[in-house]
Amino acid sequence: MTIRSTTLDFDEGTASNMPLPRHPVLGWSSFKVVDAPDISSLENLTHTAITTSGRAAIYQALLQLQLPPTCNVLVPSYHCPTMIAPVLLANLNPVYFGLRPDGLPNLDTIDAATASTCKAMLVSHYFGLARSLAEVRQWCDDRGIALIEDCAHCYFGQAGERPVGAWGDYSTASLSKFLPMPEGGMLASASRPILDLQLASPSIKAQFKGWVDVLEVATKYKRFPGINGALNLFMWLKRASLQLGKRPPGPAESGAVAMMQDCDMARRAQSPLWTTVTLKAMLPRGRVIIRRQQNFASYARHFNDIQGAKPLFPLNTASFDQIAPYVFPLWVDDADRVYHSLKALGLPVFRWDRLWPGTPRLDGDVGPLWSQHVLQLLCHQDLSDADIERTARSVLGLLSSQPAQTA
Secondary structure, eight states: OOOOOOOOOOOOOOOTTSOOOSSOOOSGGGGOOOOOOOOOBGGGSSEEEEESSHHHHHHHHHHHHTOOTTOEEEEESSOOHHHHHHHHHTTOEEEEEEEOTTSSEEGGGSOHHHHTTEEEEEEEOGGGOOOOOHHHHHHHHHHTOEEEEEOTTOSBBEETTEETTSSSSEEEEEGGGTSSOSSOEEEEESSSOOOOOOOBOOOHHHHHHHHHHHHHHHHHTTOSTTTHHHHHHHHHHHHHHHHHTOOOOOOOOOHHHHHHHHHOOTTTTBOOOHHHHHHHHHSOSHHHHHHHHHHHHHHHHHTSSOSSEEESSOTTSOOOTTBOOSEEEEEETTHHHHHHHHHHTTOSEEOOOOOOTTOOOOTTOOHHHHHHHEEEEEOOTTSOHHHHHHHHHHHHHHHHSOOOOOO
């Protein structure tokens, strides 16, 4: 494995007693211009359009394909619910395929009869570690199936013989996973023009709230030295006014209804906020790439040879110079205990343990095991060296400790 060792000044770490940010945070350092390797990005593809989120981009990609109502769309067994909700909201039917240990589709889990009923296939570059989709592209072409390349974890990078996003008829991305903004996604294509999305404009109130949300997170993590005090006062007044009109939550839903609510698809047909458009245009990309490579490399050193856990993929089989990872995927034997302990400590980790109801178990599919055992350790650019060290040492400490014995 080749990992860039370039150091980068970064002095905006998070205090050791507070939760670490799960998303990029706007601050003075966001505007630093940093030399970085020339890495491809979805925004370099021929046709692009900004959406409110990655899930909204998937929804719009399905609309662009103009598929017959209720037709079948192939989706992966290992998924975030936000990958399935757009399919259902587009009045289409998700049909699941399994995964190989390298994260690519296990095409043997799709029988010929099922394939003949499918019109599109959604394939993901998990964790920001892009793979060649040459085999999948050929398989889809042979069957007249449109390929949607899900790059939510992989906004930058080279996917084998092509840049990320260039394998799919359409590709989708989540801007807010890579840039400090309240929302944002992208629909792109290397070959197909994007028809008018016919998006509705958000309200002026929503536009203002977008800027307030960005500054509120920045204030929480003290990312604007020199004006943090003034921002704190403004945010205190905002929170006080909201408390006056706060309503009690409604009754909780369950099952697929609850998952659909959690996916928050209400703005799938609206234009992105001015906040998103402005920050996407203004912010340099070099620091985003370099910091993610460095943070990933730091996790790799910590978890190189440990008991009870291992990197999901062998680290000596790929070069990471041409990617900007979203997370470090760590297989953990005792995943439930470690995950919940890390969450309680406020550390930047998540996992996809909530699969859409009805997701089947398929022969030769690693997806169900990944949902149980794979922890995703965030490595975004606004986690400092100290933040990564704190997270890694917490993981190692939990792995070396024994769970409490019950009487």
